[in-house]
Amino acid sequence: MYEIVLIRHGESQYNVQNLFTGWSDPDLTEKGIQEAKAAGKLLKDEGYTFDLAFASVLKRSIKTLNYILDEMDLLWIPVQKSWKLNERHYGALQGLSKSETAIKYGEEQLHLWRRSLSVRPPLLELNDPRYARNDIRYSSVRPEDIPRGESLEDTVHRVGDFWRNRIVPLVRKKERVLISAHGNTLRALIKFMEDIDEAALLELNIPTGVPLVYKLDENINPISRFYLGDPEQVTAKARDVAKQGHV
Numbered sequence: 001m002y003e004i005v006l007i008r009h010g011e012s013q014y015n016v017q018n019l020f021t022g023w024s025d026p027d028l029t030e031k032g033i034q035e036a037k038a039a040g041k042l043l044k045d046e047g048y049t050f051d052l053a054f055a056s057v058l059k060r061s062i063k064t065l066n067y068i069l070d071e072m073d074l075l076w077i078p079v080q081k082s083w084k085l086n087e088r089h090y091g092a093l094q095g096l097s098k099s100e101t102a103i104k105y106g107e108e109q110l111h112l113w114r115r116s117l118s119v120r121p122p123l124l125e126l127n128d129p130r131y132a133r134n135d136i137r138y139s140s141v142r143p144e145d146i147p148r149g150e151s152l153e154d155t156v157h158r159v160g161d162f163w164r165n166r167i168v169p170l171v172r173k174k175e176r177v178l179i180s181a182h183g184n185t186l187r188a189l190i191k192f193m194e195d196i197d198e199a200a201l202l203e204l205n206i207p208t209g210v211p212l213v214y215k216l217d218e219n220i221n222p223i224s225r226f227y228l229g230d231p232e233q234v235t236a237k238a239r240d241v242a243k244q245g246h247v
């Protein structure tokens with residue numbers, strides 16, 4: 001049996017202001033830092049250790065990983081960063097208030113934008129300053145691969161590719177891997193691994209800063225997944241994420 005640990009970054013400045021984030025790059029809040037440190041302590045107390053770790057190229061994911069590794073005295077392990085683990089791209093919604101968007105377009109439309117599989121957000125114009133093509137950190141990415149807005153399904157493709165090509169070979173070698181990523185990247189990965197149906201996907205919310213453990217069989221198919229920590233607290237945190245879509 002194999003195992004892997006996933007985590008969504010701690011609370012960010014955009015989370016606390018209830019803004020659509022996507023590929024925007026806000027920092028962690030003080031609460032987010034504490035969540036990351038607590039996650040590191042929990043992993044250590046539960047006896048976890050890692051041989052290598054992954055993060056996206058967004059600072060909330062990178063810093064969360066660093067706080068966790070520092071807490072575990074594992075800052076020395078190799079870390080690989082990839083844009084393929086970036087949050088789902090929220091297109092022209094990025095930087096807008098979720099509650100104001102709910103007022104303008106209705107909670108139902110907002111829920112579809114946030115939680116459906118195939119609905120894309122309004123796409124960014126090519127000359128929009130939020131379009132990542134002019135950002136130096138994406139200079140090695142093929143321009144046609146840089147999104148202007150993604151459905152969750154689009155994110156499932158890029159994260160699924162990354163899982164198959166970069167993560168699975170390591171897991172097979174019994175490497176103990178930690179992935180620090182984002183709410184919708186992890187929803188995409190869960191969809192990819194378990195092919196959960198749309199109804200379950202609509203209700204799937206990932207709490208910030210809580211380690212999610214996957215047990216995998218010999219073919220690297222999931223056997224079970226569970227959060228570490230107090231189940232009531234985890235449920236309450238996931239409920240808070242769901243509530244961000246209300247007026």
Ligand SMILES: O=C(O)[C@@H](CO)OP(=O)(O)O
Binds near residue numbers: 021087114184241
């Ligand atoms: O804004 C975002 O990029 C994501 C994660 O913070 O939010 P949501 O939960 O609305 O998909």
